Amino acid sequence: MLLLTIILLIFIILLLFSLSFAFRERRRRKGRPFFDNSPVELIEASDIDPIFASNEFGPSINTETLLIGDAGSFASTNLTEAWILCVLAKSASTIFEFGTCSGRTTYMLARNAPEDATIGTITLTPETAKNYQAGSDDPDLWSKQALIESNYTKFLYSDTNEEKKIRQFLGDSKTFDEHEWINQCDLIFIDGSHAYSYVKSDTEKSMRMIKNNGFIIWHDFSPACPGVWNYLSELATQYPVKHIKGTRLGILKFTNN
């Protein structure tokens, strides 16, 4: 009886120990599933750019930005994601966004970018949604999701001072002609359709549009969006794609050497 009690106690102690290890590990890997074999490395925002380095007060005043809250926003970035994008926008003269939706992130990018910056952004609308071209292996779910999010014809930035910086494209990103943007962009945000074939197509265009040392950022890098998760995991075997801790942002600092 005593032996059985001792064994049970040891079992409980071991169980508690492993649970506490598992929870600590979960916190350490914030933003990642407990078991994952993605080669996309998890990094701090300060690993992308020293401007994000914290001092004893937290993030420095150099990272001050103008943001709009995420509560009640539709299919948009959360505040940390928006803050990271907008800090980078402060020093970007040409920005491109795949996926405008309500235009909340477009507006914030424009609001924080320099006065003479240009922000291109593309979206489907209820009228152009018929041009969506699902890949043969793209699950229906992602086509439906893309079309649900294609319901804006006016945007948050419409009739604001920022509108003059923004070039809105209404159409399908697979047929978007990126030639005018080749090697022009300091920052690209890929947040259109999350179907694999679109993430691939938008990324391949972005690789041509980005400047040396520019940033390509993907939204929804999460196993919940397999098109983004799988594509970036493949891309990370060729390019140093990273995942910013505590966000769903994948990021690549593009260098053409």
Ligand SMILES: C[S@@+](CC[C@H](N)C(=O)[O-])C[C@H]1O[C@@H](n2cnc3c(N)ncnc32)[C@H](O)[C@@H]1O
């Ligand atoms: C997740 S929302 C974008 C959210 C926005 N970036 C933000 O942060 O607020 C997805 C957007 O991608 C657009 N989209 C989806 N499929 C597209 C396609 N094939 N071509 C162009 N835009 C597409 C949708 O119309 C919608 O505007």
